[in-house]
Amino acid sequence: MDNFIAARSQMALSLGFHIIFSCIGMVMPFFMAVSHFYWLRTNEVVYKNLTKAWSKGVAIFFATGAVSGTVLSFELGLLWPEFMKHAGPIFGMPFSLEGTAFFIEAIALGFFLYGWDRFNPWFHWFTGVVVGVSGLLSGILVVAANAWMNSPAGFDYVDGKYINIDPIKAMFNDAWFSQALHMCIAAFVATGFAVAGVHAVMILKGKNVHFHTKAFKIAALFATVAAVLQPLSGDVSAKDVAQRQPAKLAAMESHFYTEKSASLIIGGIPDVKNKEVNYAVKIPGMLSFLAHGDFTTEVKGLDQIPADEQPPVAITHFAFQIMVALGMIMLSIAVLYFIALWKKRDWLQRKWLLKLFAMATPMGFLAVEAGWTVTEVGRQPWIINGIMKTADAVTPMPGIQYSFYLYTAVYVSLAILVVFMLYRQIKMVDKLYDI
Amino acid sequence: MLYVVIAFLWTAILLYLLLGGADYGAGIIELFTSENNKAQTRKTLYRAIGPVWEANHMWLIITIVILFVGFPDIYSRMSINLHIPLTIMLLGIIARGTAFTFRHYDAVVDDMQHLYNKIFAYSSFVTPFFLGIIAGSAVSGKIDPSATDFLSAYIFSWLDWFSVAVGLFTVTICGFLAAIYLIGETDNEKEKKMFVSKALRLNIAAVVCGGLVFIAATLEGIPLLEWVFGNTIGLAAIIAATLSLIFLWYLLYKGKTGMIRLLAGFQVTMILFTTTFRHFPNIVILKNGGYLSLLEHRGHDKTIEALGWALLLGSIFILPALFYLIYSFQRKRIDLH
Numbered sequence: 001m002d003n004f005i006a007a008r009s010q011m012a013l014s015l016g017f018h019i020i021f022s023c024i025g026m027v028m029p030f031f032m033a034v035s036h037f038y039w040l041r042t043n044e045v046v047y048k049n050l051t052k053a054w055s056k057g058v059a060i061f062f063a064t065g066a067v068s069g070t071v072l073s074f075e076l077g078l079l080w081p082e083f084m085k086h087a088g089p090i091f092g093m094p095f096s097l098e099g100t101a102f103f104i105e106a107i108a109l110g111f112f113l114y115g116w117d118r119f120n121p122w123f124h125w126f127t128g129v130v131v132g133v134s135g136l137l138s139g140i141l142v143v144a145a146n147a148w149m150n151s152p153a154g155f156d157y158v159d160g161k162y163i164n165i166d167p168i169k170a171m172f173n174d175a176w177f178s179q180a181l182h183m184c185i186a187a188f189v190a191t192g193f194a195v196a197g198v199h200a201v202m203i204l205k206g207k208n209v210h211f212h213t214k215a216f217k218i219a220a221l222f223a224t225v226a227a228v229l230q231p232l233s234g235d236v237s238a239k240d241v242a243q244r245q246p247a248k249l250a251a252m253e254s255h256f257y258t259e260k261s262a263s264l265i266i267g268g269i270p271d272v273k274n275k276e277v278n279y280a281v282k283i284p285g286m287l288s289f290l291a292h293g294d295f296t297t298e299v300k301g302l303d304q305i306p307a308d309e310q311p312p313v314a315i316t317h318f319a320f321q322i323m324v325a326l327g328m329i330m331l332s333i334a335v336l337y338f339i340a341l342w343k344k345r346d347w348l349q350r351k352w353l354l355k356l357f358a359m360a361t362p363m364g365f366l367a368v369e370a371g372w373t374v375t376e377v378g379r380q381p382w383i384i385n386g387i388m389k390t391a392d393a394v395t396p397m398p399g400i401q402y403s404f405y406l407y408t409a410v411y412v413s414l415a416i417l418v419v420f421m422l423y424r425q426i427k428m429v430d431k432l433y434d435i
Numbered sequence: 436m437l438y439v440v441i442a443f444l445w446t447a448i449l450l451y452l453l454l455g456g457a458d459y460g461a462g463i464i465e466l467f468t469s470e471n472n473k474a475q476t477r478k479t480l481y482r483a484i485g486p487v488w489e490a491n492h493m494w495l496i497i498t499i500v501i502l503f504v505g506f507p508d509i510y511s512r513m514s515i516n517l518h519i520p521l522t523i524m525l526l527g528i529i530a531r532g533t534a535f536t537f538r539h540y541d542a543v544v545d546d547m548q549h550l551y552n553k554i555f556a557y558s559s560f561v562t563p564f565f566l567g568i569i570a571g572s573a574v575s576g577k578i579d580p581s582a583t584d585f586l587s588a589y590i591f592s593w594l595d596w597f598s599v600a601v602g603l604f605t606v607t608i609c610g611f612l613a614a615i616y617l618i619g620e621t622d623n624e625k626e627k628k629m630f631v632s633k634a635l636r637l638n639i640a641a642v643v644c645g646g647l648v649f650i651a652a653t654l655e656g657i658p659l660l661e662w663v664f665g666n667t668i669g670l671a672a673i674i675a676a677t678l679s680l681i682f683l684w685y686l687l688y689k690g691k692t693g694m695i696r697l698l699a700g701f702q703v704t705m706i707l708f709t710t711t712f713r714h715f716p717n718i719v720i721l722k723n724g725g726y727l728s729l730l731e732h733r734g735h736d737k738t739i740e741a742l743g744w745a746l747l748l749g750s751i752f753i754l755p756a757l758f759y760l761i762y763s764f765q766r767k768r769i770d771l772h
Contacts, residue, residue, distance in 0.1 A: 063535070063537075064533055070492070073496060077511055092500070092503060092738065093741055093742075095500050096500050096749075097745050099493070100748070100752060107753070107756045107760050110760050398585060399585075410529060421541055
């Protein structure tokens, strides 16, 4: 494995690992706050137990997310020193604010986890909400930094020099809003479906049904509302990408030739050599409409992008199709759930609905990983879009593949351990929480 | 504003050394506690650091963010030549943080606990050891930006007697801080005695390792003696630290557990002050005699300005909340488990 590929793999692994834990850390506090609120309002002890059970899970995920996040702040320099040397002062603003948000989150988490029966109950509840809000804020800030890589702003690039730096402008770059919105909703969809799915499995197994039903209801509501909102934010993102990164959009859609009334390509296998897509469903004019709001507008194809500036088409295309497909499945489940809530209350008792949720457990996170792949691979070969190539940013230190193997071993074992611990948490619900 | 940022950087490093250091130290003490007492020690330790440990480690993140935003040349130079010790330190951080959390949140208590305990205790030793190595190699003058062969660019940039001695010194300081801190955290007389004897041993170890640092510096041709004793302010700080050490043992003998924490903190502050004062504003010394300076190798003015405001704004939120967190759990010390 060559150094550059090893560095990219290690970065992808680290981010792909961290993103799961940070989503959970961002979203679970809100689920807990709802359950905690019910406990304080209704005095139904099941809500107190649910809040405690969830908070144990959150502590595990938060700690793992915090350490993997710490690692990332170093890895940026360890793997991409040339990038950080120039980009650090420009896109560092969201990171310095994120430091604060993350710090507040850690402090609030200390209050929340260890504060049972020690503080005014509503103060204790409030610290839980602070965990969620500051977590969400951290997420938005980090995504704003990533958005800068897609949409560099706040500096002038003259003769290889970065001048007239404005870190505030860099933070509020053109992509920050659409990306942060899409990511935040994605976190709710992914965590919501994962949590609802796990509890659905337990209900189906007939274990601690009362407990798991309460849990399922809270998670499912967040998940389904977010799943309905997500396509709308996806549309905002798509239009934005079409404007700013036509190469990425072209790769997502395997859109090889610039054309008017461009067709939307669904599925299919791109054949990069012959510049065509096999076995795909094509809807004429739809890509023009989705990208520019008009069925006839011209959509830039890969033919207008120099060969050495094109992202890998197949990976970007597949990742995008997977993300959209999973999003559509979750949207359909959400719609069924809303019908059940409003019109067909008896569906809520049916096994098939729970089975659908159980099946969807991993879907949200798979979609998050796929979406992350689209935004990162779709930006290649650039690390700062149009300014610096990823290959020029990599560390001169040889032997990064060994570092990659080491990280892979560590993260794989950690993932196994976390899943194992989660399994044990759920197994112990019977003894610890369902009284 | 540049000096505000530098002050924050120094304070973040100091707080990480004090709070994070005591946190690591707690694990180091666990590592060197006899099997019979381990369970009790673990309990005290968890009660002492459980609610604050996440916050203690945030200072490292603040440090690194200040470096990469405000002083990118320094950050990227260290990232390149100190890649290996940084990576080992990071693996230590991963292992330690997760093991600490897992052992308290695993719903089933069984043999897995042994694994968590082992990982926690060993990584508590390894991580500050490598932090010390990194700090040592920043000033040892072994980082060579023009080196092309692997060994001199990526190994001998940090692997020398001086940096290793600084690593050991850091470990003993962390252990010492933790022992002093834990004395006030237990009401059990037997355990208190144990922490006092640990504090004494670690104190002696720190003095010995401090001596080793000087010897190693002489071996490596680093003018450490001149740096520390060659100027009045450094000398005064060292004398103050030594005097306060005597005072500390006197107070400990009198049973004043609160005051000794402040004194231990004061000593470590003086050590960091002396070692950084002489070099200011240089933070990395290179092999060719050049250096990376906080004044010369800084980011653009607008960046420093924005970073300074972000830090000031952040501390308005962080400091009161952090203070209240520590205060609350000091006052409401009830058995957590």
